[in-house]
Amino acid sequence: MKQKTVEWQMMMELVVGAFLFAIFVGLFWFTIVLSRQNLFVKKYPVQVRFDKIMGLQEGDNIVVRGMPVGKVTDLQLGRTMEDGVTVVGELSSPLQLHANYRAIIVTTSILGGRYLEIREGTSGSPSLDDTVNLKGELPVDLMEEASILVHDLKQSLNEGGVLKNLEATMVEIRGITTKLNQGEGTLGKLITDKAVYEDLTSITKDLREASAQVNQLISSVNRGEGTIGKLLKEDAVYNDLTRLSSNLVSVSQRLNDGKGTLGKLLSEDDQLYKDLSATAASLKNITAKVENGEGLLGRLVTDDSLYTDAQSAIKEFRAAIDDFRETSPITSFTTILFGAF
Amino acid sequence: MITREPEDFPPPRNWVANFGRKVLFTFRNAGRAILLLTEAVANLRFIFSPRTRREIILQMFVGGIKSLGVITVVAGFTGMILALQTGIELRKFGQEVNIGAAVMVSMLREMGPFMTGLIMAASVGSAYAAQMGTMVVSEEIAALEIMSINPVRFLVLPRLVALAVMTPLLSFYSCMMGVLGGALVGKTQLGVAWVAYWQNATRYADAKDLYVGVFKAFIFGIIITIVACHQGFSTTQGAVGVGNATRRTVILSFLTILIVGYFITRFFYV
Numbered sequence: 001m002k003q004k005t006v007e008w009q010m011m012m013e014l015v016v017g018a019f020l021f022a023i024f025v026g027l028f029w030f031t032i033v034l035s036r037q038n039l040f041v042k043k044y045p046v047q048v049r050f051d052k053i054m055g056l057q058e059g060d061n062i063v064v065r066g067m068p069v070g071k072v073t074d075l076q077l078g079r080t081m082e083d084g085v086t087v088v089g090e091l092s093s094p095l096q097l098h099a100n101y102r103a104i105i106v107t108t109s110i111l112g113g114r115y116l117e118i119r120e121g122t123s124g125s126p127s128l129d130d131t132v133n134l135k136g137e138l139p140v141d142l143m144e145e146a147s148i149l150v151h152d153l154k155q156s157l158n159e160g161g162v163l164k165n166l167e168a169t170m171v172e173i174r175g176i177t178t179k180l181n182q183g184e185g186t187l188g189k190l191i192t193d194k195a196v197y198e199d200l201t202s203i204t205k206d207l208r209e210a211s212a213q214v215n216q217l218i219s220s221v222n223r224g225e226g227t228i229g230k231l232l233k234e235d236a237v238y239n240d241l242t243r244l245s246s247n248l249v250s251v252s253q254r255l256n257d258g259k260g261t262l263g264k265l266l267s268e269d270d271q272l273y274k275d276l277s278a279t280a281a282s283l284k285n286i287t288a289k290v291e292n293g294e295g296l297l298g299r300l301v302t303d304d305s306l307y308t309d310a311q312s313a314i315k316e317f318r319a320a321i322d323d324f325r326e327t328s329p330i331t332s333f334t335t336i337l338f339g340a341f
Numbered sequence: 342m343i344t345r346e347p348e349d350f351p352p353p354r355n356w357v358a359n360f361g362r363k364v365l366f367t368f369r370n371a372g373r374a375i376l377l378l379t380e381a382v383a384n385l386r387f388i389f390s391p392r393t394r395r396e397i398i399l400q401m402f403v404g405g406i407k408s409l410g411v412i413t414v415v416a417g418f419t420g421m422i423l424a425l426q427t428g429i430e431l432r433k434f435g436q437e438v439n440i441g442a443a444v445m446v447s448m449l450r451e452m453g454p455f456m457t458g459l460i461m462a463a464s465v466g467s468a469y470a471a472q473m474g475t476m477v478v479s480e481e482i483a484a485l486e487i488m489s490i491n492p493v494r495f496l497v498l499p500r501l502v503a504l505a506v507m508t509p510l511l512s513f514y515s516c517m518m519g520v521l522g523g524a525l526v527g528k529t530q531l532g533v534a535w536v537a538y539w540q541n542a543t544r545y546a547d548a549k550d551l552y553v554g555v556f557k558a559f560i561f562g563i564i565i566t567i568v569a570c571h572q573g574f575s576t577t578q579g580a581v582g583v584g585n586a587t588r589r590t591v592i593l594s595f596l597t598i599l600i601v602g603y604f605i606t607r608f609f610y611v
Binding site: 019027 | 395398399401402405406409506510513514517543546547548550551552555
C-alpha cells in the first residue's frame with residue numbers, strides 16, 4: 001500500500017515537473033520570438049539626432065531600402081531645445097553610409113505608427129565613418145500639414161474672394177440650367193427638342209457611313225489600289241516622281257542660269273523682256289491703227305464700201321470667167337477652123 | 342484563528358440598516374480575505390518543508406494538470422471563434438491574413454488569462470471552497486486549531502502556491518491552444534497559410550503582451566485561492582452553507598477577476 005502511494009506520488013511529481021519544464025521552455029522561446037531578439041547575432045548600434053521625433057517609440061522599426069533591419073532601442077531627450085532627441089537603435093547588419101545619406105521618420109499609416117527610415121546615399125558620394133553622428137530630417141507631420149492646408153483653404157475662400165466667385169458662378173450656372181430646362185439655345189434644344197436629337201442621330205449616322213467609306217478608301221490605298229495607293233505602294237511611281245523632281249530641279253537650274261528662252265526672259269539681263277515689250281508696243285500701235293481704219297488693213301477692217309466693192313469686183317470677175325468659159329468652144333472651133341487655112 | 346464563535350445580530354430595523362449592514366459585512370469579509378492572504382504569505386517560508394512541498398505538488402496536479410483537458414478545449418475553440426469572426430470581417434477588405442495578429446494579441450493580453458481564471462475559479466476554486474466548507478462544518482478546522490496546527494499553513498499555503506504557479510502557466514498554455522485553434526480555422530476556412538499566420542501573429546504581439554498576461558493570471562490564481570479559502574472558512578449552516586459558500590466563491594471570483602483584470606490592463610496599457 002505504501003509502495004503504491006510512493007509510486008503515485010512519484011508519477012504526480014513527474015507529470016507536474018514535466019509540465020512546468022515544458023511551459024517554461026515555451027515561455028522562454030516565445031519571449032525570444034516576441035521580443036524579436038536574436039541572442040546569437042551581432043548587433044550594430046546606430047544613433048540619429050532629430051529636432052523632434054513626432055511620436056517615434058522604442059521598439060519601432062528601422063528600415064533600410066524598404067526592409068526592416070533593426071529596432072529603436074532607446075530615445076534620449078536632449079537637455080536643451082537645440083540638443084533635440086537622440087534615437088538609439090540596433091541594426092542586424094552594418095550600413096555603409098555616404099555623405100548624402102538621409103534619416104527620416106516616416107508615418108506608417110494615417111491611423112498612426114512610425115518607423116525610422118535610413119537612406120544610405122549614393123555610391124558616388126564620399127563614405128562616412130561608423131563614428132559619425134547622424135542627423136535626421138524633420139519628419140512630415142500629416143496633421144500639421146492638413147491643418148495648414150485647411151487654414152490656407154479657409155483663407156483663400158473667405159479673404160481671397162473664391163467664395164464670392166463661386167457664388168457668382170453658381171448663379172450663372174443656375175441661369176444656364178434654367179435656360180437649358182426651358183429649351184433655350186442649341187444645348188437646350190438638344191435636351192428638350194426631339195427633332196434636334198433626331199438630326200444629331202442622322203448626322204452621326206452619316207458620319208459613321210463617311211467614316212466607313214474613309215476606312216474603305218484607306219484599305220484600298222493600303223492594298224495599293226488607285227493612284228495614291230500606287231504612289232504609296234509601287235516603287236515605279238516613286239521613281240518617276242523622283243525623276244520628275246530631278247528634271248524640275250534641272251529646269252529651274254537652267255532658268256536660274258538664264259539659259260533658254262524662259263531663262264533669258266527671267267534673267268537679270270532685261271534685253272529680251274525689253275524686246276518683247278517693244279514688239280508688244282508696236283503690235284499695240286498697229287492694232288490701234290487698224291481699229292482707227294488707217295491704212296489698207298484698217299480700211300479693210302472698218303470700211304464696208306471696200307468690202308462691197310471687192311465683192312462686186314469678185315462677182316464681175318466671176319461673170320467674166322463664166323463668159324469666157326462659154327465662148328471658149330467657139331473660139332477653139334474658129335481657131336481650129338481658121339488654123340487649117 | 343479560523344474558527345469563530347457564531348454571530349448573532351438582531352434583525353435590521355429597516356432597509357437602510359439592512360443595506361448598511363451588508364456594506365459593512367462586505368468590507369469585513371474583504372478585510373478578512375486580505376488578512377488570510379497576508380498570513381499565507383507570512384508562512385511562505387514553510388513551502389520547502391517536505392510535507393508542504395508534497396501538498397503543493399498534489400495541488401498543482403489536481404488543480405493544474407487535471408484542468409488541462411477543459412482548458413485545451415475552451416482555449417482552442419475560443420481561438421477558432423476569434424479567428425473565424427475576425428476573419429469573416431477582414432475578408433471583406435482582403436485582410437484575412439491579419440487574423441494571426443488579432444488572435445495572438447487578444448489571447449495574450451486578455452482572453453488567455455481571463456479564460457484560465459474563469460475555468461480555475463469554476464473548477465478548482467469551487468472545489469477548494471467546498472472542501473474548506475465541509476471541513477469547517479464537520480469541525481475539522483477547529484480540531485486542527487485545537488491541535489495547534491495552523492490551518493492557513495496546512496491548507497491555504499499549498500493551495501495558494503500551487504494556483505499562483507499553475508494559473509500563469511495554464512494561461513500561457515491556453516494562449517498557445519487559442520493561437521493553434523485560430524491557425525486551424527485560418528488554414529481550413531479562410532485560406533491563410535500557416536507561415537503567413539504565424540508571421541503575422543508574431544509581428545504585432547510583443548513580450549510585454551505575454552508577460553502582462555502571465556502576471557494577470559498570477560494575480561487571478563491568488564484571488565481564486567484566497568476567495569475560495571475565505572468563503573470555505575466562512576461556511577455556516579451545514580451542507581446548505583457549503584453549497585452557498587461554493588456558489589459565492591464562483592460569483593465573487595468571477596467579479597473580482599473581471600474588475601482586477603480591468604485595472605491591471607489600465608495600469609500597463611494606458
